[in-house]
Amino acid sequence: MLSIYTVLSVQNFVIAKVMGKPKNLIWKFYNTIKRGSKVKVQCLFYAKEYVTHVDRMVNHLLSQCSSCPTTVKETIMQHQTAKPGSTQDIASTSSNEISVNLCEEEESDKMSVSSASAASYQSSIKGFIDRMTPQLKLHLDQSFARAVYASNMSFHIVENPYVKEFFEKLRPVYSLPSRKLLSGRFLDEEADEIKKKVHGILHEAAFVSIVSDGWSNMRNEGIINFMVTTPNPIFYSFQNATDHRHTATYIAEQFKNVIHEIGSEKVMSIVTDNAANMKAAWHIIKEELPHIQCYGCSAHTLQLFVQDLENFTTVSAHTSSVNKIVTFFKNKQVPAAIFK
Template identity: 40%
Template structure:
């Protein structure tokens, strides 16, 4: 095992771990260690520190170079952004660029800053300036009032950019309004009662599962026949 081979396998293994969301402690598992020893006895698994620091930083740099290369080659771009909270409840703003292949560009931890139109527009401007505002022809966000207010600030600064609301978010808002009506609410409550009864009664659940599987088999046969 040459140092170059070791480095190449380390990078491939780290990439597989990161992309699959596998815990970094996997290399400390005795069965994984045995499997790798059988596959390549001369290969030494990287430590958790290597996976969490140098290998991760190296992979990040590689991905960012790839993303920047896509942006540099593009003649025009669209930028997608939205505000979220992560699993720790921390506020973040994500940015996705379409040149035209969709690539994740960056996320910003907003910390104590509120997601006001002024704050959001300032962060959007930072991204536009970094990727080249002249290339951007469209900005896509959700339809919240703070985002729409940010549109005005962005368009005033960059008149060539068109701001667009997310169609799926608009549809979601429309369905929320529909579900506030009496008839859909009655249907929804009845469906919940039926679902709850099926899940709470093992005999009914078993019958339902059997019927469902039989229906899937029948549909599959019909589909194959039509093909």
């Protein structure tokens, strides 16, 4: 007695034979070349010749051809991922894979159909297709953006042809995010994520200390930065002070803003350099928040001590001799090479 699987397989095979084998979409991207009795195909994008084997032709465009446009790859993948059991899949299956001995018993029929299905799956193009969900694409874009930000790389890296070629060979289905996304949406999202982490750490900390210093950035703009130690140091914020003089009153106001944002009950101390305006700002802060202790930076104190030490005649003379020796070997090629 024949099984239902056998009947359906034979029925599908007959339908495919009657309708004829539909031509695969892949042929649109190849030129047919006849050389005598032999027929070959040539890739439109890479001029590579292949024998007329659909699986190899598809694999070349999806995995090997670096010149194949992304839109073409997506079109091929959508065409190849038809649902199992469709007329297209049946028509593309060879007769040997679905041949069944109609005289055998039901168990034998099931085994034959199972073997034919396995052979059909192994020879199908699905093994060569790389799928990517929108969620995975977004996750990879964000991970790449984070690597760019952490390495201080230029956003133009996504337009570098060698970088694009590397990712196309690594995973053809993945395309790098645009420079606009890196400098806009992803950067804003990463900044918001960092802020959330910082606020989470500060929320869990029982007590903190604020460390600050004034300096100029690459554009010679005045900056006052604020670090928070828990005791691990965390960058909290900065204040663009280009339009303001670094007076004691102004500095004290900026400190108090940060203190109240974090919570004055958590802030136990403030550390700055030993400049006169900073020391004056300490007194202004302590008038309003007397529980906060103010300290000068020990590293800055050591620096000031060394500068005073250099003013002694014996030390300055020795330093001058050392500078001359160092300058000589830095500017002379042969003596520098001997020391190396």
